[in-house]
Amino acid sequence: MEDVKTFFDRIAPYYDRIVQMAGAKYVLWSKYIKLLLSQNAPGRRILDISAGTGSLDALLVKEGFDVYAMDVSFAMLKQSLHRGLGGRLVAGSFDAIPFSSGAFDAAISTFDSLNTVLSSDELLRVFREVHRVLVDGGVFLFDMNSPYSYRTYWDGLERVDEGGGMMVVWRAFRNGAITRLRIDIFLREGRCWRRISGELLERAYPLRTIIGLLRRAGFSRVICLNHMGLSPCGRSTMRYQIMAFKIV
């Protein structure tokens, strides 16, 4: 199994088209994150710890936030060069964030990026790092797929998206808490198709585990909403939207 960075390095040139075909709505998403940040962050300095190709961050900059876009995959960041994030792109890993303590008012992570962290010890390290780089009163906003979504949606998934000379086949295989996601991208080249494949492991964390780890990392207040909404999450939440506050 390849590691997460290798997976995203390989699919980076196609990522924006893939997620667009899968229905990602970044404009709406940026409005939602803006609302949560405006109500909960003490200032406008934001670190996206898993920025990908920067779609969301570019929109947040337009909304007046001072955003640094970090990702472990330089190939993903490279795709954002046309988005005007300029000197705000940072190659780095969320378990060793290359910024000094208290540098940000908020940190964000979107699109299930933290489900690719495969052990609780590792996730705790990430939470500790995020806690360190936040100011007192800072907030960490992130989403994660719930165990319910892996059981009811991802388990056994086979899905094909098609458009613009590209076909994307998704398959998912669940084994307990771990789901193996396989992607096959077919690109039309004249009369032939070129195929690019990759596999990624994702882990489902029960909400109580996530909250327990956030508390151990020092976050004293944690709120869980239904993603893209403001109602509290429950048993059938597909994606958790979590807000964790650093209050010293």
Ligand SMILES: C[S@@+](CC[C@H](N)C(=O)[O-])C[C@H]1O[C@@H](n2cnc3c(N)ncnc32)[C@H](O)[C@@H]1O
């Ligand atoms: C599903 S993509 C989400 C990208 C972006 N947030 C979005 O909404 O489109 C997950 C991203 O997490 C990044 N990632 C995975 N492990 C990471 C790590 N240890 N540190 C920083 N970024 C990481 C990947 O490279 C990838 O760009």
